[in-house]
Amino acid sequence: MHDLVIRNGTVVTPLSAQKLDIGIDGETISALGTALSGHRVLDADGMLVFPGVIDAHTHMDLPVAGTRSSDDFYTGTVAAAFGGVTSILDFTVGSLRSSIPLDIDRRMENIQPAIIDVGLHAEVVGWKPEESGEFAEARRRGVTSFKFYTAYESSGRRTTPAIMRRAFEHLADLDCVALVHCEDEDLIRSIMESLSPEQMTDMSILARARPALCESTAISQVGRAAAETGCRTHIVHVSSAKGIMAVQEARKSGAAMTAETCPQYLVLGADSYERMDGHLFSASPALRTLGDQTMLWNGLRNRVIDFVATDHCPFTREQKTWRGSFVDLPYGLPGVETLLPILYSEGVGKGLLSVTDIPRLLSEGPAQIYGLDGHKGSIEIGMDADLVIFDPALEWEIEATFLHMRTDFSPYEGWEMTGKAVSTISRGEIIVQDGELLAEEGRGKFLFRALP
Ligand SMILES: [Zn+2]
Structure with a gap:
């Protein structure tokens, strides 16, 4: 009994x-x-x-652009539970002034109200090679994955290729995973400088200002460092066909690279920015084309993309009030509660996925990559x-x-x-x-x- x-x-x-x-x-x-x-x-x-869904990429209670993502760890995990999500992996809040272990200690307090299980990736901001002990210290705190940005120089979050390579060497030694947000900062800057003042006030320019080429260029560069150092590297929110090709190229060159995409890149396109409420769709990476969506679904089926996560980073309409330019918006979309139904209804329902792809993409995939597979991600005797x-x-x-x-x-x-x-x-x-x-x-x- x-x-x-x-x-x-x-x-x-x-x-x-x-x-x-x-x-x-x-x-x-x-x-x-x-x-x-x-x-x-x-x-x-x-x-x-x-098996319970593992959303390996959420941003609850995140300070960003002078505001905070609108779900805290209580409301966000309640929503998750209603959507069939039983674990999330969220992020510490890195800063130039603190250390990774301190960021973890602080974030442990934020996650207390959660009603489902929560793990953390550590955001790496302003890290220097002489601080390599911080990775080992984080590992002792149960945090074995580290998030880097190739973009966002203005907020200090960008890690240069040279520093990233050094970090990858240490992470490879520790058998940890580097997660990388891949958008080429220099390319974005050169495009932004070429935009007219009128274009800056046009929401639909966002997709042109941060094009797919930014993503693939950055993935290629990260792939070279990954191949050279042997660091396990995971590309977050791959949004484009070019991005997928860059991941495949990196693997061919010997990089131990995995990748995720998100529901918004599978089912929404850049035409959303032309709607009256197009500014509500601000996200980074930007939404792409129908062709990209098709390639992403193919990538899920043929296992080029390892799993789907949401990048859940909700804001209210008020927080996303249009202030005259696409650069003056908080970027991010809500999604933790709609992950499973969208994958099922738009994927399985429309013949793009089979039903057995769902546990692979939403549970087993993230569990294996992030070292949760001893307890979570499959329906087997002895598992949670x-x-x-x-x-x-x-x-x-x-x-x-x-x-x-x-x-x-x-x-x-x-x-x-x-x-x-x-x-x-x-x-x-x-x-x-x-x-x-x-x-x-x-x-x-x-x-x-x-x-x-
Ligand atoms: Zn994110």
């Missing part, structure tokens, strides 16, 4: 989709079989059961009982008012979806059931990532 049994669902793994009961004891999956009995039973007849019960036939419409992210718009407002998470289980606890929140604030745990 198990504590909890999920009965009669179709359990979906990267290899198969089959009718199985799942037995859970405590926080762990303890049995997979038929006719299991439990003290509590959740009937999942007609439902798909996926992180599960989402998903109704593949439920038809609904995306409306910001009925979502739980703390923002008053969705980039997908009015989109018709088929398929929705109905119940979410985190470490054996039902935290959302039939649209009702059952979790206590602060129940989430820190995802301490230990390396062998």
